[in-house]
Amino acid sequence: MAFAVSSTMLFVLLVLLPLSATAQPYRNVSLGGSSITANNENSTWLSPSGEFSFGFQQIIRGGYLLAIWFNKIPERTIVWSANRDNLVQEGSKVQLLADGRFEMSDPRGQRIWAATLSSVGVAYGAMLDTGNFVLANTNSDVLWQSFDEPTDTLLPTQTLNQDGTLVSSFSKTNYSRGRFLFSLQSDGNLVSYTRNFPMDNVLFAYWSTQTVGSGFQVIFNQSGYIFLVAKNGSVLNFVSSNAASTSQFYQRAILEYDGVLRHYVYPKSANSAGGRAMGWSTMDFIPPNICTRITQTTGSGACGFNSFCALGTDQIPMCECPLGYSLIDPNDRMSECKPDFAPQSCNEETSEADLFSFNDMLNTDWPLSDYAYFQQVTEDWCRQVCLDDCFCAVAIYRDGNCWKKKYPLSNGRVDPSVGGKALIKIRNSNATADVSGSKKSKRSILIITGSVFLGSSMFLNFLLLLSIFLFSFKELKGATNGFKEELGRGAYSTVYEGIIKNDNTETVVAVKKLHKMATEGEEEFKAEVDVYSFGILLLELICCRRNYEPEVEAESEMILADFAYDCYKEGTMHLLVANDEEALNDKRFDKFVMISIWCIQEDPTLRPTMKRVLQLMEGSVEVPVPPDPASSITSI
Ligand SMILES: *[C@@H]1O[C@H](CO)[C@@H](O)[C@H](O)[C@H]1NC(C)=O
Ligand SMILES: *[C@@H]1O[C@H](CO)[C@@H](O)[C@H](O)[C@H]1NC(C)=O
Ligand SMILES: *[C@@H]1O[C@H](CO)[C@@H](O)[C@H](O)[C@H]1NC(C)=O
Ligand SMILES: *[C@@H]1O[C@H](CO)[C@@H](O)[C@H](O)[C@H]1NC(C)=O
Ligand SMILES: *[C@@H]1O[C@H](CO)[C@@H](O)[C@H](O)[C@H]1NC(C)=O
Ligand SMILES: *[C@@H]1O[C@H](CO)[C@@H](O)[C@H](O)[C@H]1NC(C)=O
Numbered sequence: 246m247a248f249a250v251s252s253t254m255l256f257v258l259l260v261l262l263p264l265s266a267t268a269q270p271y272r273n274v275s276l277g278g279s280s281i282t283a284n285n286e287n288s289t290w291l292s293p294s295g296e297f298s299f300g301f302q303q304i305i306r307g308g309y310l311l312a313i314w315f316n317k318i319p320e321r322t323i324v325w326s327a328n329r330d331n332l333v334q335e336g337s338k339v340q341l342l343a344d345g346r347f348e349m350s351d352p353r354g355q356r357i358w359a360a361t362l363s364s365v366g367v368a369y370g371a372m373l374d375t376g377n378f379v380l381a382n383t384n385s386d387v388l389w390q391s392f393d394e395p396t397d398t399l400l401p402t403q404t405l406n407q408d409g410t411l412v413s414s415f416s417k418t419n420y421s422r423g424r425f426l427f428s429l430q431s432d433g434n435l436v437s438y439t440r441n442f443p444m445d446n447v448l449f450a451y452w453s454t455q456t457v458g459s460g461f462q463v464i465f466n467q468s469g470y471i472f473l474v475a476k477n478g479s480v481l482n483f484v485s486s487n488a489a490s491t492s493q494f495y496q497r498a499i500l501e502y503d504g505v506l507r508h509y510v511y512p513k514s515a516n517s518a519g520g521r522a523m524g525w526s527t528m529d530f531i532p533p534n535i536c537t538r539i540t541q542t543t544g545s546g547a548c549g550f551n552s553f554c555a556l557g558t559d560q561i562p563m564c565e566c567p568l569g570y571s572l573i574d575p576n577d578r579m580s581e582c583k584p585d586f587a588p589q590s591c592n593e594e595t596s597e598a599d600l601f602s603f604n605d606m607l608n609t610d611w612p613l614s615d616y617a618y619f620q621q622v623t624e625d626w627c628r629q630v631c632l633d634d635c636f637c638a639v640a641i642y643r644d645g646n647c648w649k650k651k652y653p654l655s656n657g658r659v660d661p662s663v664g665g666k667a668l669i670k671i672r673n674s675n676a677t678a679d680v681s682g683s684k685k686s687k688r689s690i691l692i693i694t695g696s697v698f699l700g701s702s703m704f705l706n707f708l709l710l711l712s713i714f715l716f717s718f719k720e721l722k723g724a725t726n727g728f729k730e731e732l733g734r735g736a737y738s739t740v741y742e743g744i745i746k747n748d749n750t751e752t753v754v755a756v757k758k759l760h761k762m763a764t765e766g767e768e769e770f771k772a773e774v775d776v777y778s779f780g781i782l783l784l785e786l787i788c789c790r791r792n793y794e795p796e797v798e799a800e801s802e803m804i805l806a807d808f809a810y811d812c813y814k815e816g817t818m819h820l821l822v823a824n825d826e827e828a829l830n831d832k833r834f835d836k837f838v839m840i841s842i843w844c845i846q847e848d849p850t851l852r853p854t855m856k857r858v859l860q861l862m863e864g865s866v867e868v869p870v871p872p873d874p875a876s877s878i879t880s881i
Pocket of ligand 2: 285287288
C-alpha cells in the first residue's frame, strides 16, 4: 500500500515538474548570447505575463519538439512548433546567432531548421503575450513571426492570410503533419481538405466558404470571434460566432487530427470560469458532421479503411471497426480495420457460404465501394447473393436496392440520414482456430452478455437473453444508465442492473460486463460472444439466479459444469433449480440444460456454433444427448 501511494505521488511529481521551469524575469532574446538546449534543464523563453513559453517540449523519450505552448495550465497545450515531422534529439539547440539568423541545430551542430527572414537586421527576439514569437530589428519592425507560419492552431489577434494553411496533427500525441488541411486559398476561398497523406497534395474539400474572389483574411479577434473578411473589411463568414472574453479565457482554434476545426476556451482562473470546467471546452466547430461530409474516390474518408465514422452525442466523430474487425494500429483510432477472420474461400467445391453470416447495422454505408448493384430485390435475396459471393464483404440494402461492396471499404459512416442497412459479412466462428485457446483466453473474448434473473420466470426471460446477443454496447450502456447500478462484483466481471424497453414493455435485466473489457475501447467490447461463456451463463441462470454470487464465479465455473452434467446424467436436474416449481414445469428446462452442456464441452470442436445454439433453443432442431464435458474422446 505504501508503495502504491508513493508511486502515485511520483507520477504526479513527474507530471508537474516541467511546470517549475526556470522562471526568469522577462527579457528580450539577445543576439549571439541566448540559446536553449533540448535537455532536462527545462529552460524556456517566457512571455512577459508568463502565459506562453518558447522552448523544447519532450514528446517521447529522447525526442523533442521546438514549440510554443500555454505555460500556465497543467496541459501545456502546444500552439506552434518547428520542424514538426521530425522530433530532435536531446542536446539539440535553438539560438539567435550574432548575425541575426535564428536556427535550430542538432547536437553535432548541423542545422535542422531556420527561420526564413524577410530581411536582414534582426536585433532581438521576443516571446509576446499573444503567443507570437517575433524576431525584430532595432525599430521593432517584425522580420519573422511564428504567427506567419502556423502549424495547426490560430490564437486571438492572429490572422490567416491568403495562401495560409493549417495542417492537422497526425494524432492527439503525435504532432507530425496528419490527414487534414485548412487553407485560405489565393483565390479567396476558405476550404477544409483531406490531405493525400503522406504526400502534401489535397484530395477532397469537405467544407468551404465559397468565397472565390472575395475572401481576404481570416481574423481571430481580441473579442474571441473568428471570421473571414473581404479586402474592404466586411465579414463574409463566421468560422466561430460563439465568442468568449479573451481576458477571462485562454483561447485557441485548432484543426484537430480528426479533421474538425474547433474553437476552444480555458478559464484563466476558477473565478472567471463562469460554470465552465477548468479544462479546454469547445465553443464552436466546423464542419457540423465530418462523417457525412467526406466522400472521396481515393483515400479512406473521415476514418480509416473498413472503419466507420459516427458522431457521438458530444458531437465528436468516432471511428470504429465493425464487429469482427479490429484496428491495424491499436494506438491509432483512425487507422484501418482488418477482419479478424479468414477470408471466404472462392473455391467452388468448398464454398463456405454456410460458414458466414451477417452483422446488421442500420443507417450505415460505405459509399463508393460497390462493384455490383441490383434493383427491386428483397433483403433475403440481397443477403444470399452476398453470402454466395466470396468477393462480397458487405451488402447494403435500402428500399429494394442491393449493393455489393468490396474491400477496402471507404468513407464509412453511420448517420440517421443514411437510411437502409449494412449487412456486414463475418465468419461465424473459428472452431478450428479455437482448439489451441485455453478456457481463460476464451473468456477474454466474451465481451458482454446480458442475463435475466430478476422478476418473472427465468425461462420466459431466456428468449430475451437471446435477443440481448444482438444488443450493441451503446444500447446496453443506455439500458444500464451508463453501467451505474452495480448488483455485484467478482474477480472477472461486474453485474449491473438495467432496464430494456421492448414493445412498450420494460424488463429488468442484469448485464454482465467483464473487467478486461471495461478498460478497453468500445470496439473490443463488441467482439463476439463465445459459446463456452454462453453455456456457463445459461447454467448460472438455471442454478444460481436466486443467490447470484459473482465473486465465486471463476472458481465455481468447473464445479458448476460438473455438477450440472452429473445431475443431468442421473436425472436429478431438479436439484439444479432447488425444486423451483415454475422452472420444473417448463418444458424447455431439460433442453436448456442439455444445450448448456454442449456449450461447455472441453473440446472446442464439439461446441456448437452460436447460430446452432439459437436453432436448438428455438426448437427447430432436436437437441442431441450431450457427452460428459470433461471427456474429449466422445464425438457426435
Ligand atoms: C526589447 O527590445 C526592444 C528593442 O530594442 C526594446 O524596445 C524593448 O524595451 C526591449 N524589451 C525588454 C523587456 O528588454
Ligand atoms: C528540470 O526538470 C528536471 C526534471 O524533469 C529536474 O530534475 C531539473 O532540476 C530541472 N532543472 C531546472 C534547471 O529546473
Ligand atoms: C507520427 O506519425 C508519423 C506518421 O505515421 C510516423 O511516421 C511517426 O513516426 C510518428 N511519430 C511518433 C513520435 O510516433
Ligand atoms: C466589400 O466587399 C464585398 C466582397 O467583395 C462586397 O460584397 C461588399 O459589397 C463590399 N462592401 C463595401 C461596403 O464595399
Ligand atoms: C470582433 O469581431 C466581432 C464580430 O465581427 C465584433 O463585433 C467585435 O467588435 C470585434 N472585436 C474587436 C476587438 O475588434
Ligand atoms: C480466427 O482465426 C484466425 C487465425 O486462425 C485468428 O487470427 C482470428 O483471430 C480468429 N478470429 C476470431 C473471431 O476468433
